Amino acid sequence: MTAIAESNGLWENMYQGRAAFVRYWGYIGLMLGATGLALWGGDGYTEDAYIFQLVGQDGLVWLGTGALLGAGLAIIASMARPEVVNGRIPKMMVSWFDGGALMIVLMGILTIFEPTSAMVSYENQSNLIGGNIVMTMNVVFLFSAICYIAYLFAPASFIGGMATAAAWAGIYSGGAALLLRWYESYLFMDGDIGHAPVSNLYEVFILLFCITAIIYLQWEKRYEAKAMGAFVMLLIATGIFFSIWLESVGQAEIKPLVPALQSYWMKIHVPLNFVGYGSFAVACGAGMAYLVRMWLESRNSKMVAVFPSLDALDQLAYKSVAVGFPAFTLATILGAAWAAEAWGGYWSWDPKETWALIVWLTYGAYLHVRISHGWHGKTLAWWTVIGFVVTVFCFLGVNMYLAGLHSYGRLS
Amino acid sequence: MMRAMSNTTDYLKPILLRLGSMSLAISLLTVLALASVIGTVLLQNQDQADYLQQFGPIWYWVFRSLGLFDMYHTWWFLSLLGFLMLSLSVCLWRNVPRFMKEMRSSKITISDSAMKHMKHSRHWKLKDQSVESVLLAVKGNLKEWRIREEQRGDVSYIRADKGQYHKWGYICVHSAMLVILIGGWMSVQFGFRGNMSVPEGAKESEITFLKGTSTEYMKMPFEVRCNEFSIDFYPNGMPKEFKSNLTIIDNGKEVLTSDIIVNEPLYYKGVRIYQASFGDGGSDIRLKLLKLDGSGDVDFAETKIYTTFKDEATGITLEMSDFRPYNVENMAQIGEPKDFQDLGPSVDFIMRGAGLKAVKIRSFMNAFELNGENRGNFMQVSFSGNTQDFESMALGLDMSNPKEWELLQRFIVRLAGADLSNKKKANMQAFKAALNDVFGDQRPDNFQAMAMRVLQAVQVIPRLPWPYIPVLDDYDQKYYTGLQLAKDPGMNVVWIGSALLVIGLCIMLYMSHRKLWLVVRRQGGVVSISFVGLSNRNPLNFKHEFNEILSKVDDDVQALNKGDTV
Ligand code: HEM
Numbered sequence: 001m002t003a004i005a006e007s008n009g010l011w012e013n014m015y016q017g018r019a020a021f022v023r024y025w026g027y028i029g030l031m032l033g034a035t036g037l038a039l040w041g042g043d044g045y046t047e048d049a050y051i052f053q054l055v056g057q058d059g060l061v062w063l064g065t066g067a068l069l070g071a072g073l074a075i076i077a078s079m080a081r082p083e084v085v086n087g088r089i090p091k092m093m094v095s096w097f098d099g100g101a102l103m104i105v106l107m108g109i110l111t112i113f114e115p116t117s118a119m120v121s122y123e124n125q126s127n128l129i130g131g132n133i134v135m136t137m138n139v140v141f142l143f144s145a146i147c148y149i150a151y152l153f154a155p156a157s158f159i160g161g162m163a164t165a166a167a168w169a170g171i172y173s174g175g176a177a178l179l180l181r182w183y184e185s186y187l188f189m190d191g192d193i194g195h196a197p198v199s200n201l202y203e204v205f206i207l208l209f210c211i212t213a214i215i216y217l218q219w220e221k222r223y224e225a226k227a228m229g230a231f232v233m234l235l236i237a238t239g240i241f242f243s244i245w246l247e248s249v250g251q252a253e254i255k256p257l258v259p260a261l262q263s264y265w266m267k268i269h270v271p272l273n274f275v276g277y278g279s280f281a282v283a284c285g286a287g288m289a290y291l292v293r294m295w296l297e298s299r300n301s302k303m304v305a306v307f308p309s310l311d312a313l314d315q316l317a318y319k320s321v322a323v324g325f326p327a328f329t330l331a332t333i334l335g336a337a338w339a340a341e342a343w344g345g346y347w348s349w350d351p352k353e354t355w356a357l358i359v360w361l362t363y364g365a366y367l368h369v370r371i372s373h374g375w376h377g378k379t380l381a382w383w384t385v386i387g388f389v390v391t392v393f394c395f396l397g398v399n400m401y402l403a404g405l406h407s408y409g410r411l412s
Numbered sequence: 413m414m415r416a417m418s419n420t421t422d423y424l425k426p427i428l429l430r431l432g433s434m435s436l437a438i439s440l441l442t443v444l445a446l447a448s449v450i451g452t453v454l455l456q457n458q459d460q461a462d463y464l465q466q467f468g469p470i471w472y473w474v475f476r477s478l479g480l481f482d483m484y485h486t487w488w489f490l491s492l493l494g495f496l497m498l499s500l501s502v503c504l505w506r507n508v509p510r511f512m513k514e515m516r517s518s519k520i521t522i523s524d525s526a527m528k529h530m531k532h533s534r535h536w537k538l539k540d541q542s543v544e545s546v547l548l549a550v551k552g553n554l555k556e557w558r559i560r561e562e563q564r565g566d567v568s569y570i571r572a573d574k575g576q577y578h579k580w581g582y583i584c585v586h587s588a589m590l591v592i593l594i595g596g597w598m599s600v601q602f603g604f605r606g607n608m609s610v611p612e613g614a615k616e617s618e619i620t621f622l623k624g625t626s627t628e629y630m631k632m633p634f635e636v637r638c639n640e641f642s643i644d645f646y647p648n649g650m651p652k653e654f655k656s657n658l659t660i661i662d663n664g665k666e667v668l669t670s671d672i673i674v675n676e677p678l679y680y681k682g683v684r685i686y687q688a689s690f691g692d693g694g695s696d697i698r699l700k701l702l703k704l705d706g707s708g709d710v711d712f713a714e715t716k717i718y719t720t721f722k723d724e725a726t727g728i729t730l731e732m733s734d735f736r737p738y739n740v741e742n743m744a745q746i747g748e749p750k751d752f753q754d755l756g757p758s759v760d761f762i763m764r765g766a767g768l769k770a771v772k773i774r775s776f777m778n779a780f781e782l783n784g785e786n787r788g789n790f791m792q793v794s795f796s797g798n799t800q801d802f803e804s805m806a807l808g809l810d811m812s813n814p815k816e817w818e819l820l821q822r823f824i825v826r827l828a829g830a831d832l833s834n835k836k837k838a839n840m841q842a843f844k845a846a847l848n849d850v851f852g853d854q855r856p857d858n859f860q861a862m863a864m865r866v867l868q869a870v871q872v873i874p875r876l877p878w879p880y881i882p883v884l885d886d887y888d889q890k891y892y893t894g895l896q897l898a899k900d901p902g903m904n905v906v907w908i909g910s911a912l913l914v915i916g917l918c919i920m921l922y923m924s925h926r927k928l929w930l931v932v933r934r935q936g937g938v939v940s941i942s943f944v945g946l947s948n949r950n951p952l953n954f955k956h957e958f959n960e961i962l963s964k965v966d967d968d969v970q971a972l973n974k975g976d977t978v
Contacts, residue, residue, distance in 0.1 A: 122648060123750040125524040189647060223952060256646040259654055259674040313953050329917055332909040342675045344686045344898035345605055346906060347596070349484045351452040361445040365438050372434040398452070 002386060020094045021085040022074040027097040029070020030063050036063040043147050051186075051194070099172075106172060107179035113301070114184070122188045123276045125253055130184050133177035134252075139146075141170040141209060145233035152230050155306045160226050167213050167233070174210040178203065185254045193256035198270040201399070204250045205243040207271060211278035215323060216285065219316050227307045228316065231292075232285035267339035272331035279324025280384075280391045285385030287318035294378065314377055317384045318370060325363050333358050355394035362387045425448060432503035440496050446750040447492060451483040457622055466498055493593060499721040504583070512581035519572045520562040522929045522944070531951075532958045533944040536969050543568055544931050546941060549968035550930050557928070570820030570930040578948065584916025589911030594711040598902030599929030606630060606899065612890045615661065619897050632897060633681060633797050635661040639669070639893035648752045649740025654687050656893040682899050692717045695735045696888040697759055699775070701812065702879040704873065708821035712813060712885065717759075726879045728765035735759045737889055739776070755780065759884045762797065768877060771837040772797045777884040786810055788865045789883060808869030810862075811883045815850055820866050822846035824874060839867070924949040926957070930965075 012022065038050060041058050053059055078085050115127040132191045147163030178197045186194035197203040216232040219225050246252065290313040294306045307313070335356070336346040347353060369375050430436060454475070463481060479486030527533065538546075547570060551559060557572035579756035606619030617635040620627050637659040644653040659669040660680050672678045678685040694716050701711040701723070713730065715721040721730040739755040756778035765771045774792040781787065789811040809816050811966045826842035826849070843863060847855060856862065873881070924947050931942045943965055947954035 123744075123752070192652075195645060256648070256650050256652065259651060262653075263675040265675075312952065315950075319950075319952075324912060325647070326917040326921060330914050333914065336910075337907070338424045340900075340903060341677065342686070343688070344684055345895045345900065346599075347901060349451060349456070354448045354452045358445045358448050361441045361448075363442040368434055368441070373719070374440060 017092060018075075018085050020091060021078055022071050022238070023097070024090075024094050025074035026067045026071035027094075027101075028052065028059070029066040029073075031066070032070070032133065033058075033066020036066065036389070051182075059307070079335055086141065089223060102173060103175040105154045107183065107222075110176060110180050111183055114180075114187070117187050120184075120187050122193075124183075128187070128254075130177055130180045131247070131252060133173055133180060134247075135323050137171075137173040137177055137206065137209070138168050138244060140166050140173060141213070141240055144170055145230075145237040148226070148229040150231045152227055152303065152306055163226070163229060165232075166218065167229070171213050171217075174206050178206055178210075181254065181354050183323050189256075195257045195262075196267045197396040198266060199257055199261060200251060200255070201396075202243060204270060204274060205239060205246070207274050208278055208281075209239060209243075210289060211274050212236055212281045215279055215282045219282070223308070223312060223316060225286075225308045225312065225316055228286055228289045228313065231288040232233065232282055235281050235285060256375060260342060263338060263342065265334065265341070269331055269334045269338055272327055275326045275328070276328025276331055276359075277391055277395055279320045279327065280388050281326065281361075283317045283320035283384040284388030286313050287381040287388075289313050290317065290381035293383070294381075303313075310377060313378060315380065319364065321363055321366060321384070325360075325367065330359060332360060333343060333374075344345045352398050355390075355398050359387070359394045362390050379403035415663070422586070428502055430455065431499050434507045436499055436821070437503070439576060440492075440499060440616065442557060444492055444496065444520070447483070447489060451489075452479060454480050454483070457482055457483070475900055478896075493596075497593050498591060500586050500593075504586050504590070508583055511582065513851075515576060515579055518571075518576075520560045521564060521569045522571070522931065527929070527942060527944050529929070530944040530946055530956065532946070532962075533759055533942065535943075536941045536971065538941065538969065539937065543934060545940065545972060546939070547930070549972060550943075553964045553968065554928070566934045568932045570926040570928075570932075574926045575923040576925055578919065578923050580917075581916050581920030581923065584912050585920055586916075588912035591912060592906050595902040595907075595909055596904030597600055597659055598884070598905055599900050600660045600902075602789045603898065603902060604630060605899040605900075607688060608636065608895050608897060609689075609691070609693075609892045610636055610658075610895065611892040612638050614638065614643055614892075632661070632683065634667075636685065636895065637661060638893045641688070641693075641893040645738065645740070648742075648750070649738065649754070650751065654690060656687055658893075658895075682901075684898050687888075687893070687899070688896040688897040691892050691894065692735050693890040693892030694718050695890045697732060697735060697884070698886040699730070699759070699882045700885040701882055702811065702817055703880045704876060704878065706821055708818040710817065711880070713882065714946065719734065726765060728763065728768070728879065730882060731764070732763040733760045733762065733772075735822075735889065737887075741947075757884060757887060759887070760799075761882070763882070765878075769795065770797070771795055772799070772802075773882065775801075775882055775884045777812075777887075777974060779812060786861060786865070791881075791883075797960075801910060806868070806872070807881065808865050808872055811881075815856075816862060816865065819846055819862065820869050820873065822849040823866055827870070843867075877878045882907055924954065926954060928958075960973070 011272060034054065037058060038051060040061055041053060054063070110129065110133065113129055115129075120127045144163050144166035147159055147166060151160045151163055182194070183199040183205065185197070198207060198255075212232060213236060216229060220229060290310060293304060293307040293313065296307070308316070333351070339348065339353075340346040362383075366387060367379065369383060370380060387399060458481065460476075460481075463475070466472075467475060473522045475481060479488070483489055506744040522539055547561070547568060548629045550570065554572045557573050557574050558576060559570060561571075562569045563688040587947040603617070604621065606621030608616045608619045610616045615635045615637045617632050619630050619632060622628075623631070639659055641654075641656045643651050646652045646657070655671055657669065657671050658678060660667050660678075662681075668680065670678050672685060672687050674687045677687070693825075697715050697717060699713040699715065699721075703711065703715055713721050713723070713734055717732045717735050719732055721732065723729070735757070736759075737757050739758050740752050740753060742749040742750050743753045755776055758774050758776045760774050762770060762772050769907065778788060779786050779789050788806065788808045790806045791802055792799040793805050794803065803942050809820060811817065823843055823846040826845045827838070830842045843866070847859065848876065851859075926945065926947045928943070930944045931944075933940045933942075943962065945954070945961075946959040
């Protein structure tokens with residue numbers, strides 16, 4: 001017992017006062033170092049070489065200097081004026097940075113178990129371990145989904161705790177697996193085809209699970225919304241079955257990028273889009289929880305007690321959309337910018353573009369419905385659910401049923 | 413005059429109210445979304461004949477008259493967008509002055525009835541107490557808030573605001589939409605976008621583009637010459653890079669030469685030039701025509717892609733349609749690790765002739781190797797003329813060796829004269845005789861493998877209905893590069909609108925306007941204090957924030973009161 005209490009104390013201290021302050025600026029310094037390396041380091045920025053610069057000696061010098069400078073200055077500042085540590089650094093960012101760093105470390109440890117380049121080839125990728133880590137993620141997320149659902153029927157803190165822990169474990173295995181895939185893509189063909197792991201449906205699915213889970217867990221942490229987890233995790237679990245199927249039909253292979261996708265825009269546009277999709281998934285989870293709670297209320301079920309209030313669920317759905325909508329807007333705009341650069345027009349009414357517009361209009365209308373008097377709770381909850389169906393069609397349906405320029409996610 | 417004016421405004425007002433209303437916004441967004449769905453489900457700008465076949469005459473006619481085959485340019489879709497612009501303008505025009513006024517000068521005081529309706533509130537009653545000290549204590553807790561005060565008789569009001577510029581979000585977002593739509597209109601009105609194909613070594617200055625269903629042409633203010641087009645491949649045959657080396661010629665002068673690849677266009681005189689596609693630019697092709705008349709003779713056909721070679725002697729025509737320098741295929745069996753091999757250059761053509769069934773042929777230049785063994789040439793034949801229906805046909809012979817062809821011919825001749833009662837023996841003897849005919853005493857060392865091939869070829873080749881077999885012999889490849897040229901004066905307007913949109917959205921969705929009021933009223937010997945709060949969004953967070961401030965205020969008030977609340 002005491003050990004737990006103590007470690008809790010340590011945990012809290014990590015995110016307060018000087019420890020958090022110094023780390024925050026250390027991370028900022030690290031990122032500035034990375035930017036500096038891209039701008040002025042080595043022989044200038046070239047996309048493929050940059051990743052090697054980052055992990056090479058240049059990277060050590062630039063990133064290390066940045067981090068040390070940042071942290072050092074923060075220490076000096078905190079000595080000179082101790083009250084600055086309570087100032088306005090975004091505390092949340094510290095934990096995000098930590099999480100990111102942890103994923104990179106995890107990935108680094110996993111690379112030790114990777115076969116050497118000599119033992120893998122493009123033709124035979126079966127030795128790579130990334131797939132196993134993805135499978136771990138699948139299993140852990142499925143377990144988490146089961147726990148969340150069990151929690152609805154048996155709201156014991158033990159089950160709830162396990163659900164949350166499994167969800168976090170899933171996120172870290174998924175994140176590390178993606179990074180590992182990035183690394184793996186450099187292992188054959190002399191690193192010729194290395195690329196960020198956001199180039200096909202299988203990869204973006206992993207990204208989508210992780211982002212969805214992260215957004216949901218933020219709400220859980222802050223707003224005691226554990227019952228909602230059952231619905232969000234149900235969506236993730238459904239996705240996982242689909243992704244396992246994708247793997248079984250050979251979509252999990254690392255393939256070279258076609259020329260149209262060889263652009264730094266891909267690394268920005270795609271992940272940002274999935275922040276949008278992920279938030280809309282969470283909003284859908286909240287909407288479903290809302291509808292189920294209403295149904296339970298009408299039957300005077302005791303299970304209602306497990307659920308957050310209708311008002312809270314409505315708010316959580318809105319909050320998710322409020323995260324997703326600007327992200328999706330920006331992603332679409334960046335997609336347009338990429339199209340402008342690659343194809344000569346920012347908008348060509350290509351099916352994927354048009355469906356992105358449809359999704360955007362759907363959630364735009366949702367935001368208006370919210371402030372328009374008259375339509376409340378239930379309508380809005382349905383709107384989030386239907387909105388997500390539209391989103392899924394934009395994400396998957398367009399690739400499966402409609403032709404167009406965005407055929408990279410094509411199921412074949 | 414005045415009267416008429418106000419009459420029209422009276423008349424217009426309800427319409428304007430409607431136009432700028434929220435329910436119209438919701439309907440418009442929904443209708444636009446639904447309309448867009450149609451455009452993605454119905455393939456746009458296809459061949460009219462395909463539509464007719466797909467939908468039948470009645471539905472074809474209905475869809476066509478609604479313009480559904482080029483929906484995004486129909487009058488009704490554009491009107492929808494125009495209507496959206498109108499509606500946005502009206503709602504801005506109605507709301508902006510109001511919001512500006514509200515932001516500049518919101519009331520500091522608050523009525524009792526308004527206070528009663530607030531969700532977050534707390535009331536205290538203190539015994540005789542200086543109002544100033546209360547106000548001072550409370551203000552100390554609201555350092556990051558904009559604070560304004562007003563005194564009305566016995567009542568002091570403090571109003572604290574945070575995020576009071578929230579309404580700018582609304583203004584940004586809605587004007588951004590207008591800006592983007594205007595930018596889009598400018599792009600359509602003053603810009604262009606079209607394609608040109610330039611064979612290597614040639615020049616071109618005209619683009620073609622689709623307008624509705626017809627193709628139109630447009631002259632560029634310069635010429636583009638393609639010096640070279642090249643493709644880089646990954647080892648598995650997937651293309652890695654498409655690259656064109658282009659020279660811009662303006663008024664007869666070469667002004668600039670540059671490489672372009674996908675994602676990295678060239679910019680000249682406001683026109684962007686993109687790498688869009690490629691194809692054969694009329695490569696020079698030489699075909700071997702291996703005559704099947706038993707003479708063992710070989711003719712040559714010198715031709716070009718996109719031209720038709722006509723053989724006067726036989727009346728046969730070869731319509732040359734495509735050439736490929738590489739054909740990388742996965743040669744592994746299903747379930748085995750992949751094994752990519754380049755089958756070498758190939759040429760596609762359609763062969764026609766009197767009394768012959770027209771066929772599409774893909775002829776490969778090199779013999780096919782399997783496990784290091786030469787299995788002879790092969791070709792792909794399609795009787796339907798579609799590339800999907802290609803069937804492989806092994807010819808058996810290595811056509812790069814003219815002696816081998818001669819050997820086959822001699823073999824056939826010798827076989828014809830052989831005694832066929834003992835097939836095996838006849839074969840052996842005929843082959844030996846043929847060997848002697850072709851090589852005399854000097855038999856080649858690899859004649860066993862050659863024998864195998866000839867024996868296989870004799871099963872196939874004599875059955876071919878053609879007077880000769882055309883096999884790719886030599887080529888001089890020439891690509892054309894497919895360029896897209898675009899000029900888009902509305903693009904920057906769209907980017908400005910986009911930036912405004914994102915910034916506005918962030919303000920609108922993440923900043924909430926929070927208001928607190930502290931009302932201190934002195935009545936007789938009692939000071940009654942009310943503390944209320946209101947937020948226009950994010951009630952969950954505000955509840956938290958309010959309670960935090962409240963507990964501090966409460967501490968202050970209790971301290972002042974030294975414990976004796978009335
Ligand atoms: C086409 C794109 C449009 C977008 C992206 C858009 C976006 C938004 C957003 C995000 C909000 C804020 C919702 C919230 O507070 O949660 C909003 C509010 C609003 N919109 Fe729009 N809108 C659009 C079109 C329109 C149109 C056509 C109208 C008018 C007919 C309109 C009228 C309003 C009004 C009156 C508000 C409420 C402002 C307030 O009181 O805070 N919007 N809009």
